[in-house]
Amino acid sequence: MADNIELWESLGMDLETHDMLCSVLPQAFGDVFLSQENRPEGMAFWDAVTADIHGIRAHELVAAQAEGRKVFGTFCVYVPDEIVIACNGIVTGLCGGSQFWVPDGEKVLPANLCPLIKASVGARLGRTCPYFRIADMYVGENTCDGKKKAYEILGQDVPMHIMDIPQMKRPKDYKAWEQEIAEFAKVVEEVTGVELTVDNLNRAIKIVNDKRRALARVYDARKNPDVIPISGVDALLMTQIAFFDDPERCAQMCNNLADELEQRVADGVSVFPAGTKRLMITGTPLAIPNWKLHHIIETSGAAVVCEEMCTGTRYFENLVDETQTTLEGQFEALSNRYMGNNCACFTPNTAHRDDILRLAKEYQVDGIINANLKFCTIYDVEARETERILEEAGYPVLHIETDYTDNDAEQLRTRIGAFVEMLG
Amino acid sequence: MADNIELWESLGMDLETHDMLCSVLPQAFGDVFLSQENRPEGMAFWDAVTADIHGIRAHELVAAQAEGRKVFGTFCVYVPDEIVIACNGIVTGLCGGSQFWVPDGEKVLPANLCPLIKASVGARLGRTCPYFRIADMYVGENTCDGKKKAYEILGQDVPMHIMDIPQMKRPKDYKAWEQEIAEFAKVVEEVTGVELTVDNLNRAIKIVNDKRRALARVYDARKNPDVIPISGVDALLMTQIAFFDDPERCAQMCNNLADELEQRVADGVSVFPAGTKRLMITGTPLAIPNWKLHHIIETSGAAVVCEEMCTGTRYFENLVDETQTTLEGQFEALSNRYMGNNCACFTPNTAHRDDILRLAKEYQVDGIINANLKFCTIYDVEARETERILEEAGYPVLHIETDYTDNDAEQLRTRIGAFVEMLG
Numbered sequence: 121m122a123d124n125i126e127l128w129e130s131l132g133m134d135l136e137t138h139d140m141l142c143s144v145l146p147q148a149f150g151d152v153f154l155s156q157e158n159r160p161e162g163m164a165f166w167d168a169v170t171a172d173i174h175g176i177r178a179h180e181l182v183a184a185q186a187e188g189r190k191v192f193g194t195f196c197v198y199v200p201d202e203i204v205i206a207c208n209g210i211v212t213g214l215c216g217g218s219q220f221w222v223p224d225g226e227k228v229l230p231a232n233l234c235p236l237i238k239a240s241v242g243a244r245l246g247r248t249c250p251y252f253r254i255a256d257m258y259v260g261e262n263t264c265d266g267k268k269k270a271y272e273i274l275g276q277d278v279p280m281h282i283m284d285i286p287q288m289k290r291p292k293d294y295k296a297w298e299q300e301i302a303e304f305a306k307v308v309e310e311v312t313g314v315e316l317t318v319d320n321l322n323r324a325i326k327i328v329n330d331k332r333r334a335l336a337r338v339y340d341a342r343k344n345p346d347v348i349p350i351s352g353v354d355a356l357l358m359t360q361i362a363f364f365d366d367p368e369r370c371a372q373m374c375n376n377l378a379d380e381l382e383q384r385v386a387d388g389v390s391v392f393p394a395g396t397k398r399l400m401i402t403g404t405p406l407a408i409p410n411w412k413l414h415h416i417i418e419t420s421g422a423a424v425v426c427e428e429m430c431t432g433t434r435y436f437e438n439l440v441d442e443t444q445t446t447l448e449g450q451f452e453a454l455s456n457r458y459m460g461n462n463c464a465c466f467t468p469n470t471a472h473r474d475d476i477l478r479l480a481k482e483y484q485v486d487g488i489i490n491a492n493l494k495f496c497t498i499y500d501v502e503a504r505e506t507e508r509i510l511e512e513a514g515y516p517v518l519h520i521e522t523d524y525t526d527n528d529a530e531q532l533r534t535r536i537g538a539f540v541e542m543l544g
Numbered sequence: 545m546a547d548n549i550e551l552w553e554s555l556g557m558d559l560e561t562h563d564m565l566c567s568v569l570p571q572a573f574g575d576v577f578l579s580q581e582n583r584p585e586g587m588a589f590w591d592a593v594t595a596d597i598h599g600i601r602a603h604e605l606v607a608a609q610a611e612g613r614k615v616f617g618t619f620c621v622y623v624p625d626e627i628v629i630a631c632n633g634i635v636t637g638l639c640g641g642s643q644f645w646v647p648d649g650e651k652v653l654p655a656n657l658c659p660l661i662k663a664s665v666g667a668r669l670g671r672t673c674p675y676f677r678i679a680d681m682y683v684g685e686n687t688c689d690g691k692k693k694a695y696e697i698l699g700q701d702v703p704m705h706i707m708d709i710p711q712m713k714r715p716k717d718y719k720a721w722e723q724e725i726a727e728f729a730k731v732v733e734e735v736t737g738v739e740l741t742v743d744n745l746n747r748a749i750k751i752v753n754d755k756r757r758a759l760a761r762v763y764d765a766r767k768n769p770d771v772i773p774i775s776g777v778d779a780l781l782m783t784q785i786a787f788f789d790d791p792e793r794c795a796q797m798c799n800n801l802a803d804e805l806e807q808r809v810a811d812g813v814s815v816f817p818a819g820t821k822r823l824m825i826t827g828t829p830l831a832i833p834n835w836k837l838h839h840i841i842e843t844s845g846a847a848v849v850c851e852e853m854c855t856g857t858r859y860f861e862n863l864v865d866e867t868q869t870t871l872e873g874q875f876e877a878l879s880n881r882y883m884g885n886n887c888a889c890f891t892p893n894t895a896h897r898d899d900i901l902r903l904a905k906e907y908q909v910d911g912i913i914n915a916n917l918k919f920c921t922i923y924d925v926e927a928r929e930t931e932r933i934l935e936e937a938g939y940p941v942l943h944i945e946t947d948y949t950d951n952d953a954e955q956l957r958t959r960i961g962a963f964v965e966m967l968g
């Protein structure tokens with residue numbers, strides 16, 4: 121801990137305010153995670169990381185910087201980590217999942233904006249997130265109006281590179297994203313001083329694909345209709361931390377966990393009683409430490425078996441082709457993989473509905489909670505059609521709009537409890 | 545009137561509901577416009593058009609369709625009218641400026657969405673706007689999340705073409721918009737059956753430029769520091785109707801009005817007492833019949849002398865180069881003109897602030913009202929920086945967030961009154 125304080129001080133953080141955050145997290149973590157029974161042993165890794173969420177990894181990043189490596193902070197699953205990793209850089213997620221940061225964000229942003237963006241900007245401007253302090257560069261993407269415009273405020277404070285993601289999915293849009301990736305590569309080469317080559321990029325593609333395969337193995341273990349080997353909130357924590365962790369260690373830890381979960385499935389070891397209703401959550405991302413919905417659902421008699429979210433399937437589904445032998449071919453392969461992702465930022469976006477329906481079947485869910493962070497326009501407008509299609513396919517759906525506060529916790533508990541009961 | 549009812553019936557409109565709209569507009573129009581003193585005679589044209597806002601022009605459009613011409617409905621100042629006009633098509637604005645349409649929009653859209661979008665969708669789905677009924681095709685543009693996603697709902701109902709506007713302003717983004725224009729041209733050729741040529745496009749460019757020049761003349765007459773020859777709300781009405789009118793007639797009427805205003809300036813004929821404070825409004829568009837802010841301001845002792853808005857300077861500033869001799873050159877010229885427009889949809893967007901500062905000087909304003917339609921994220925996020933820069937330049941600024949309801953009218957009157965008084 122003394123080590124941490126020294127580190128945070130050297131990063132110019134607001135220690136006094138940050139202390140307040142540090143003092144509430146253990147209690148929240150204990151309430152949500154440690155109160156669960158029969159957790160997989162593999163979760164010990166993520167418990168340890170979370171217990172020191174602004175310490176362990178921050179130390180590693182600073183040590184890497186001392187060796188000349190560069191750190192890139194990202195906001196979104198569309199930024200191709202592969203490019204950074206190929207150039208010996210490191211990608212880190214940036215804080216944005218707690219109400220703690222929202223008031224600092226609201227000093228410069230409208231209140232009518234999604235909490236994720238307000239929290240991110242607040243974490244940066246309030247100097248209460250080490251990852252925002254450490255990053256040598258932030259990489260933004262224009263996935264929504266709120267982020268796109270918030271970059272103008274963040275950009276006054278830090279070096280930023282913005283990738284302009286197309287808002288449609290015509291063939292030329294794939295090409296445009298490929299070009300954005302090629303331009304991003306030039307920027308990364310400049311910042312890192314490392315030349316991008318077919319070899320180092322293919323190695324990086326393999327590293328990130330391995331991480332995706334490992335995350336997918338954990339998710340696959342959640343598809344079994346009879347045994348639920350891991351709680352939703354534990355799986356969510358694994359995915360949340362994946363945004364911050366070293367990708368090779370992440371893959372290893374996820375594979376270890378997957379081994380254990382596969383054994384549990386074989387042995388019939390479930391963390392929920394037989395007959396527990398299986399729910400999928402779809403919608404806006406749940407950044408760490410946003411565990412609110414999972415916790416309420418899983419203490420209301422149901423289990424979350426899939427997250428169709430950026431902090432979920434969108435993060436690891438689809439692999440990048442590993443067989444390309446030219447940078448152009450690799451950029452195209454990267455574009456194909458990332459544009460294959462179905463964020464609500466695209467129009468039209470019927471493939472997103474196809475994903476949700478497919479996943480509902482694959483994970484054999486009894487119902488779906490479509491969760492929207494307040495003021496997230498893109499998901500909010502899609503919600504009605506998504507829910508109509510799901511109901512048409514026979515799935516009960518509960519629409520939830522929420523933010524990072526606890527003000528609606530009791531109301532949510534009542535609504536979710538009623539929904540679960542209705543599932544029968 | 546009997547004529548109108550027949551027309552509206554033939555368009556499949558909801559006559560009963562539409563009657564309610566028709567019955568309140570005359571009173572509103574009388575209160576806001578006819579109560580003014582010493583109005584320019586030239587306004588008689590716009591008074592007549594507004595008195596029959598869903599009749600006269602709707603009849604013209606239907607008559608044109610009977611002759612085989614096609615009508616394109618648009619939502620935004622970024623869609624290049626020139627292409628449509630060149631192919632003998634007609635462009636019309638689409639309804640979206642009244643609270644009347646909002647409840648129908650909220651049936652399918654989130655309440656947390658800007659009233660302009662909710663009203664547009666409501667006007668279409670509620671079948672209470674003839675222009676939405678008449679249009680052979682709607683042309684959308686991805687300027688904001690709300691519209692972009694709302695097109696998915698509208699698109700279930702009507703033929704739509706969507707132009708993907710870049711969200712940045714790098715050289716390649718100008719190129720990308722040029723390509724979108726070229727693709728739009730193909731669509732317009734197909735729908736109209738008319739081939740686009742250098743000649744018909746240059747003729748159309750000239751027509752629309754002439755309209756811009758005429759609108760600019762009216763605006764120029766508002767720059768005189770001593771004489772205010774036209775009220776802001778009259779100028780606003782002229783601009784609002786310009787979105788719906790035939791462009792050549794629009795230019796002629798605006799030029800007539802400009803003649804009169806220039807004479808008034810020469811003669812020292814002002815519609816406001818000497819010393820009336822000069823205000824600029826900047827922000828989100830004010831679609832017809834949204835006259836709320838202008839009316840409150842101009843019955844609170846101040847005059848509006850400029851609208852830095854899509855329903856204002858953004859609609860007519862910058863001309864398209866008229867000297868191109870190839871379609872490619874013309875597309876490039878169109879892209880340069882339209883991308884030169886500074887909507888808040890771009891990031892970064894410092895040129896928008898430059899525009900506002902420049903216009904504040906040109907129109908010699910005493911203060912600025914920065915008006916934001918509720919839930920318009922892009923303008924809302926920019927507002928703080930815009931206001932900071934204006935205040936730094938010595939301009940008093942009042943920030944207003946409002947919608948289409950009258951719920952806040954008294955509060956606005958109090959705030960605006962205090963602001964005007966403060967100007968001294």
